[in-house]
Amino acid sequence: MTDRRFDVTAIGNAIVDVIADAGDDFLDAQGMHKGGMRLIDEAEATRLYAAMGPAREESGGSAANTVAGLASLGQRAAFIGQLGTDQLGAIFSHDIRSLGVAFDTPAKDGIGATARCLILVTPDAQRTMNTFLGAAQMLGPEAVDAALIAESKILYLEGYLWDPEAPRLAMRKAIAAARSAGTRVAFTLSDSFVVDRHRDDLNALFDAGSIDILFANEDEALALTGASDFDSAITAIAARVPTAVVTRSVNGAVAVRSGERASVPAEPIERLVDTTGAGDLFAAGFLAGEARGLGLEASLRLGAIAAAEVIQHYGARPESNLRVLAGALLEA
Amino acid sequence: MTDRRFDVTAIGNAIVDVIADAGDDFLDAQGMHKGGMRLIDEAEATRLYAAMGPAREESGGSAANTVAGLASLGQRAAFIGQLGTDQLGAIFSHDIRSLGVAFDTPAKDGIGATARCLILVTPDAQRTMNTFLGAAQMLGPEAVDAALIAESKILYLEGYLWDPEAPRLAMRKAIAAARSAGTRVAFTLSDSFVVDRHRDDLNALFDAGSIDILFANEDEALALTGASDFDSAITAIAARVPTAVVTRSVNGAVAVRSGERASVPAEPIERLVDTTGAGDLFAAGFLAGEARGLGLEASLRLGAIAAAEVIQHYGARPESNLRVLAGALLEA
Numbered sequence: 255m256t257d258r259r260f261d262v263t264a265i266g267n268a269i270v271d272v273i274a275d276a277g278d279d280f281l282d283a284q285g286m287h288k289g290g291m292r293l294i295d296e297a298e299a300t301r302l303y304a305a306m307g308p309a310r311e312e313s314g315g316s317a318a319n320t321v322a323g324l325a326s327l328g329q330r331a332a333f334i335g336q337l338g339t340d341q342l343g344a345i346f347s348h349d350i351r352s353l354g355v356a357f358d359t360p361a362k363d364g365i366g367a368t369a370r371c372l373i374l375v376t377p378d379a380q381r382t383m384n385t386f387l388g389a390a391q392m393l394g395p396e397a398v399d400a401a402l403i404a405e406s407k408i409l410y411l412e413g414y415l416w417d418p419e420a421p422r423l424a425m426r427k428a429i430a431a432a433r434s435a436g437t438r439v440a441f442t443l444s445d446s447f448v449v450d451r452h453r454d455d456l457n458a459l460f461d462a463g464s465i466d467i468l469f470a471n472e473d474e475a476l477a478l479t480g481a482s483d484f485d486s487a488i489t490a491i492a493a494r495v496p497t498a499v500v501t502r503s504v505n506g507a508v509a510v511r512s513g514e515r516a517s518v519p520a521e522p523i524e525r526l527v528d529t530t531g532a533g534d535l536f537a538a539g540f541l542a543g544e545a546r547g548l549g550l551e552a553s554l555r556l557g558a559i560a561a562a563e564v565i566q567h568y569g570a571r572p573e574s575n576l577r578v579l580a581g582a583l584l585e586a
Numbered sequence: 587m588t589d590r591r592f593d594v595t596a597i598g599n600a601i602v603d604v605i606a607d608a609g610d611d612f613l614d615a616q617g618m619h620k621g622g623m624r625l626i627d628e629a630e631a632t633r634l635y636a637a638m639g640p641a642r643e644e645s646g647g648s649a650a651n652t653v654a655g656l657a658s659l660g661q662r663a664a665f666i667g668q669l670g671t672d673q674l675g676a677i678f679s680h681d682i683r684s685l686g687v688a689f690d691t692p693a694k695d696g697i698g699a700t701a702r703c704l705i706l707v708t709p710d711a712q713r714t715m716n717t718f719l720g721a722a723q724m725l726g727p728e729a730v731d732a733a734l735i736a737e738s739k740i741l742y743l744e745g746y747l748w749d750p751e752a753p754r755l756a757m758r759k760a761i762a763a764a765r766s767a768g769t770r771v772a773f774t775l776s777d778s779f780v781v782d783r784h785r786d787d788l789n790a791l792f793d794a795g796s797i798d799i800l801f802a803n804e805d806e807a808l809a810l811t812g813a814s815d816f817d818s819a820i821t822a823i824a825a826r827v828p829t830a831v832v833t834r835s836v837n838g839a840v841a842v843r844s845g846e847r848a849s850v851p852a853e854p855i856e857r858l859v860d861t862t863g864a865g866d867l868f869a870a871g872f873l874a875g876e877a878r879g880l881g882l883e884a885s886l887r888l889g890a891i892a893a894a895e896v897i898q899h900y901g902a903r904p905e906s907n908l909r910v911l912a913g914a915l916l917e918a
Contacts, residue, residue, distance in 0.1 A: 275905075308654070308681040308903065311643035322640070341673040349640040571640065573607075 259405040260356070261329040261545035262440075265398070265425055266317025266412035267390040268335030268359070269369040270342045271530070273381075273568060274309040276374035281382055288376065291383040291445055293417075299386035302372055311342070312569045313349035314371055315390070316444060317412035319531045319570045323538025323560050325353040326576040328584065329545055332356035332402055334424075336393035342368040343389070349571075356402075365392040373530060375568065381530040391418035395427040403428055404435035407545050408467075410537070413444030416452055429464050438544075440467035442537055446477040453478065460494040467497040467544065469537050475500045497544075499554070501536050507557060509540070509550045516550035521562035531570025535560040539576070548583070556580055591737040592688070593661040593877035594772075597730070597757055598649025598744035599722040600667030600691070601701040602674045605713075605862070605900060606641040608706035613714055620708065623715040623777050625749075631718035634704055643674070644901045645681035646703055647722070648776060649744035651863050651902045655870025655892050657685040658908040660916065661877055664688035664734055666756075668725035674700040675721070681903075688734075697724040705862060707900065713862040723750035727759040735760055736767035739877050740799075742869070745776030748784055761796050770876075772799035774869055778809040785810065792826040799829040799876065801869050807832045829876075831886070833868050839889060841872070841882045848882035853894035863902025867892040871908070880915070888912055 281288055284302065294302065313322075321331040333350055337343035339361045346368065350357045361368075369390035374382045393415065403409055409432040415421035432439045441459075443449055449456065456478070459465055468491060472484055481487035484502070491498040492510035501507040506519040539560035543553025559580055563572050577584060613620055616634065626634065645654075653663040665682055669675035671693045678700065682689045693700075701722035706714045725747065735741055741764040747753035764771045773791075775781055781788065788810070791797055800823060804816055813819035816834070823830040824842035833839040838851040871892035875885025891912055895904050909916060 303680060304684075306680075307684050308645065309677075310901065311677060313640065345641075345643060348635060348638075352636075352639050352641075569642065 258407050259330065260332045260402070260407070262321065262324055262408045262410050262541050263332040263334065263402055263406040264317040264321045264410040264412070265334045265393070265415065265421070265428055267315040267369055267387065267414055268318060268337045268343070268346050269315035269371050269385070269390060270346055271312050271314030271371045271373050271570060272303065272309045273312065273373045273375060273530070274307045276307065276376060278376055281374060281376065286374070286382050286384070288382050289380045291385060294384050294386050296367070296386055296388065299370065299372065299384070302384055306372060306374070310568070311345065312571065313346045314570050316414060316442065316534050317410055318350060319534035320410060320538045320541070321355050322350065322353055322571040323535045323576060324542055325355050326572045327538060327542040327556070327560070327580060328577045329542050332406065334359050334393070334397055336365070336389050336397060337361040338366055338368040338389035339363045340368050342370060359393070359397045362389065362392065365389050375528050375530070379526045379528050379565070381528060387418065391421060393421040393424050395424045398424050398428045398431065400431035403431040403437055406437050408438045408440055408541055410440045410541060411442070413442050413448045416456070417448055433464065438466040439464060440469065440541060441465045442469035442533070443474040443478065446473050449474055449477040457494070465495050467499065468495040469499045469501070469533070469540070471501045471503070471533055499540055501533055507536065507554050509554050511550055514550060516554055518551065518554040518558050521558040523562050523566050525566055527566055528568045529565050531564040532561045534570060535564040535572065546584070552583055556583055590739050591662065592664045592734070593738070594653065594656055594740045594742050594873050595664040595666065595734055595738040596649040596653045596742040596744070597666045597725070597747065597753070597760055599647040599701055599719065599746055600650060600669045600678050601647035601703050601717070601722060602678055603644050603646030603703045603705050603862070603902060604635065604641045605644065605705045605707060606639045608639065608708060610708055613706060613708065618706070618714050618716070620714050621712045623717060626716050626718050628699070628718055628720065631702065631704065631716070634716055638704060638706065642900070643677065644903070645678045646902050648746060648774065648866050649742055650682060651866035652742060652870045652873070653687050654682065654685055654903040655867045655908060656874055657687050658904045659870060659874040659888070659892070659912060660909040661874050664738065666691050666725070666729055668697070668721050668729060669693040670698055670700040670721035671695045672700050674702060691725070691729045694721065694724065697721050707860050707862070711858045711860050711897070713860060719750065723753060725753040725756050727756045730756050730760045730763065732763035735763040735769055738769050740770045740772055740873055742772045742873060743774070745774050745780045748788070749780055765796065770798040771796060772801065772873060773797045774801040774865070775806040775810065778805050781806055781809040789826070797827050799831065800827040801831045801833070801865070801872070803833045803835070803865055831872055833865055839868065839886050841886050843882055846882060848886055850883065850886040850890050853890040855894050855898050857898055859898055860900045861897050863896040864893045866902060867896040867904065878916070884915055888915055
């Protein structure tokens with residue numbers, strides 16, 4: 255597989271983040287659940303934006319953040335996602351391409367505005383997300399190039415996009431292309447609402463052997479398995495997918511593959527600023543390790559290093575060169 | 587004057603900043619003069635943007651940053667500036683209004699895209715600016731509401747806008763409105779290119795008694811007066827305008843009024859990150875002091891405090907509450 259053109263091709267929401275500071279009182283007044291993600295329509299996006307404080311705009315999107323992390327780690331990555339033909343779309347395209355990521359999904363007219371995620375960061379560094387999906391949820395199977403998937407070592411799928419119908423069809427097409435080309439398929443559950451709405455569907459996918467690597471955080475792992483504790487949850491997941499990776503925030507992460515179990519503590523940090531992107535960057539580090547064939551423990555450590563970088567500043571994409579931060583791990 | 591509705595009404599470029607890190611080699615390859623500002627057309631803006639790394643977008647504009655600083659200091663401010671009818675324009679409007687600044691200039695169709703400033707931040711924290719003015723330079727006299735000026739203690743004019751013709755006419759109209767309403771007029775030279783292109787014009791403005799407070803940095807002061815040293819320059823400026831304020835970067839700032847001369851050192855900082863907005867925020871602090879009638883030295887200190895805050899993080903608008911940082915100075 256070393257001669258494939260890309261290490262990872264990801265399919266995800268093409269989103270611009272709109273990030274503002276907010277107090278707990280603002281979240282309460284808006285009836286928001288701190289730390290959560292909720293989908294909102296355009297009218298609510300407009301209303302909430304008007305109520306928010308001054309913001310900065312940065313490209314985001316869960317899987318797109320992951321490919322940004324992969325690029326920073328020196329991996330070759332491609333991205334598939336749907337934009338509208340507007341200025342926010344132009345910002346997203348510029349940012350991802352300027353990282354050296356291949357991104358060629360044509361923006362489309364008449365399918366709604368480019369997606370945006372209104373992110374409120376509270377003084378405790380937690381982020382509360384309000385996502386207007388707009389054009390992003392109109393990603394259809396025609397956007398998936400089977401040849402691109404076949405030229406990638408790993409296909410990475412963002413669970414958020416399993417919820418709307420068109421992108422789910424696009425991801426099913428991509429999975430089929432991956433299976434016939436010997437491309438490994440990685441999937442992140444993204445959020446427990448995705449699990450709650452698609453549990454049977456997702457389990458069928460796992461049982462069909464369609465997913466090689468599954469990423470979940472602790473909440474999602476419990477939601478998926480119905481287990482009451484972490485160890486039971488990871489055991490249940492590991493029985494269903496060849497490689498299971500579960501992140502546990504300050505408690506580090508665990509991976510299980512073919513009876514092998516590895517775990518890492520969270521990487522020490524100087525100052526927690528904004529947890530946005532922690533899971534996305536953890537996936538970037540882990541996938542970089544997988545693409546290099548480094549083994550579970552080294553891959554987990556790369557994940558922890560990448561996640562630690564992104565939570566020490568505002569925004570969901572790395573600001574430092576992760577390849578330098580990873581140091582000896584990537585010279586192996 | 588204490589019953590006026592606004593402390594400061596500012597006229598300036600309505601710009602969104604597009605901020606990216608860059609190495610010195612990138613600046614060299616692009617033939618840019620580090621630390622400078624140059625005007626570029628839309629084609630060059632598109633070309634340069636494609637060559638730049640990933641960016642974050644934040645509302646900017648020199649005088650707009652100043653009113654953001656005034657709002658953070660608890661002053662009542664209004665802004666006049668021209669936007670296009672696009673997403674960047676919506677971002678600018680949202681950000682300035684969410685600070686409590688009155689901003690009612692209608693966005694216009696068919697006059698070009700909303701202005702943007704492509705800012706490259708080098709590792710030494712210097713910012714090199716490439717400005718596409720677009721809609722901003724189409725600000726015309728019809729946008730100036732004489733009643734708004736009459737309800738303001740101070741009218742603040744951004745020198746950058748003295749260069750294009752329509753905004754210069756708008757500013758002349760605003761000056762006339764200010765003079766007849768007893769509103770004080772403050773002007774910032776903005777850049778030595780403005781001085782070089784409009785020296786006679788500006789001197790005529792000063793000699794006509796149209797400007798009460800003039801802001802300049804050291805380069806601009808030397809360019810305006812043709813003096814070879816700082817002391818001669820400030821003496822020459824002080825002979826032409828009632829209040830002269832000259833900033834000197836790490837060497838603090840000096841103000842002269844009616845024979846009184848005051849100076850302050852630069853405020854100590856922990857870490858220099860990005861000098862973007864330093865002059866804009868200095869003006870905010872000084873104008874807040876003037877609006878409160880605090881006197882030269884206290885006004886200079888407020889300027890130094892506001893400038894010190896903004897250079898310790900990326901971006902040109904305050905992230906901390908300047909009113910809190912100013913503390914006892916504002917309780918006087």
